[in-house]
Amino acid sequence: MSFSVLGPAVLSGLSYGCMGIGLWFWLWGTWPLLGDRSVLYKLHGLSVSDTLGSMLIILGLLWKIPREWPLLILALISLAIWNTVLGYVLAYCSAGNGELAERQALARALESSAAGNALAPDTISSDLTGEVSHDG
Amino acid sequence: MSWILLVMIGILLIPIYESAQEEDVWQRMLAFASISTKASLMILVISVLRDDWMIGLVGVLILSLGNASLMLLAHILRRVNQS
Structure with a gap:
């Protein structure tokens, strides 16, 4: 790979410019x-900027x-590849906890109400827990 | 070129400080992910400065393996929080 079309001064300027913008x-x-x-x-900010x-x-180093x-x-x-996937996985794992707690609270509430209404609580709770385990 | 390394070290101090003083585990994970990327980029810059392929290879390995291991750690933390 050679960039002989451009002069060394232009290349050096481009390289330092890229590195400076990257650091910013x-x-x-x-x-x-x-x-x-x-x-x-x-x-969001960190994954984009990093x-x-x-x-x-790296482009500056390449030049x-x-x-x-x-x-x-x-x-x-x-x-x-990896930084994008890591951003997605971190967001999924950190945001999933609140949702999961909400679902578990809902499952408990449904279970208690179903027990009060003489319904079969096992079917409701197993449905909900099955839904939760599919999520992960 | 060494001014680039100095600026990088200065920026690297921010996530290090954040990971030391933060209590929330996800904020810490975020800071560690940032430290991993920045450290591997610094290793790459040093390898290009010294014209040494071996150091650069270590930088690329840290870049991919560090991120992958953080992903696994995030999943383990999620499972631990579930149970």
């Missing part, structure tokens, strides 16, 4: 971690030293 992205996404916002708000900022930094392109492109691909 990092700071922009990491700074809200110190605040008191919700996990999902922080996760992925994009890191990809820009700086094109000789190591296999490693850097492997890093780019793994960053794009």
